[in-house]
Amino acid sequence: MKQKNKIKKIARDDNDKLIKKGYFTVITGPCAIESREQLEASAKIISDLGLIYMRGGAYKPRTSPYSFQGLKEEGLKYLKEMSEKYGLKTVTEVTDTKNVEKVADYADVLQIGTRNMSNFALLAKVGKVAGKKNKIVILKRGWASSIKEWLLAVEYITSEGNVEVVLCERGIRTFETSTRFTLDISAVPVIKKLSKLPIIIDPSHAVGQSDLVIPVSRAAVAVGADGILVESHIDPSKALSDGQQQLNEKELLDLMKQLEKVASAIGKKIR
Ligand code: PEP
Ligand code: MN
Numbered sequence: 001m002k003q004k005n006k007i008k009k010i011a012r013d014d015n016d017k018l019i020k021k022g023y024f025t026v027i028t029g030p031c032a033i034e035s036r037e038q039l040e041a042s043a044k045i046i047s048d049l050g051l052i053y054m055r056g057g058a059y060k061p062r063t064s065p066y067s068f069q070g071l072k073e074e075g076l077k078y079l080k081e082m083s084e085k086y087g088l089k090t091v092t093e094v095t096d097t098k099n100v101e102k103v104a105d106y107a108d109v110l111q112i113g114t115r116n117m118s119n120f121a122l123l124a125k126v127g128k129v130a131g132k133k134n135k136i137v138i139l140k141r142g143w144a145s146s147i148k149e150w151l152l153a154v155e156y157i158t159s160e161g162n163v164e165v166v167l168c169e170r171g172i173r174t175f176e177t178s179t180r181f182t183l184d185i186s187a188v189p190v191i192k193k194l195s196k197l198p199i200i201i202d203p204s205h206a207v208g209q210s211d212l213v214i215p216v217s218r219a220a221v222a223v224g225a226d227g228i229l230v231e232s233h234i235d236p237s238k239a240l241s242d243g244q245q246q247l248n249e250k251e252l253l254d255l256m257k258q259l260e261k262v263a264s265a266i267g268k269k270i271r
Helices: 036-048 071-086 097-106 121-134 149-160 186-196 203-207 210-223 250-263
Strands: 023-029 051-057 089-093 109-112 136-140 165-169 198-200 227-231
Touching: 023 036, 023 250, 036 051, 051 071, 051 109, 071 089, 071 097, 071 203, 089 097, 089 149, 097 109, 097 121, 109 121, 121 136, 121 149, 136 149, 149 165, 186 198, 186 210, 198 210, 203 210, 203 227, 210 227, 210 250
Parallel strands: 023 051, 023 227, 051 089, 089 109, 109 136, 136 165, 165 198, 198 227
Antiparallel strands: none
């Protein structure tokens, strides 16, 4: 695939860290795990690209209770299976204190979503479990939270365990309606100034439309973010959640090519 699309396979490194100095980490995969077949097709694409991390939601915190809520433990099982089969590390969301142990048994990175940034009981539980089981935590910014509140939320996690926390800027609520949320790109240099924490950008949930994801991702590299968490799906038109913002395989390849150019301009490599 990489040959015919003229994209060179990135040399896999087996460094466990989600973030590595001099590198820009691309975490991609579907919004939700929908079936074994769907996840396997994504895993194959991600592995062929030479990427290390795959995302996929098993517990989906949907705005409407009538929307697809995820495959839950069945989804976690597929995630683990594909992680082993394709040698990928996995990122998935944890939504409830009751499921933290279970999610940590299946995944490498525990994601706390925007709706739960201020769920202090969940933050503490994730800190405890991630510390004990040596898991990385991605903490998304609450869509109505200040950077100060976000950094204090980190401390609810780190005060419970020695955990590697990666921040994720995913857009905040403003009066602007032309994108799903408003990406606060300046959060990246602000975080770099205020803390030593790594920060990635989620362009997908920020803009909410697939055609805007690539330009915003280029900006993420240029502004000095440590990576992106970007949604991709084998057939976005059939996705059970967030279909309008997920990249298809062709768009994902295009994204990779464009990111490599920007990364090389600032002396970084994509992984
Ligand atoms: C997600 O990444 O699957 C997700 C639900 O994102 P957010 O918490 O940013 O809405
Ligand atoms: Mn989504």
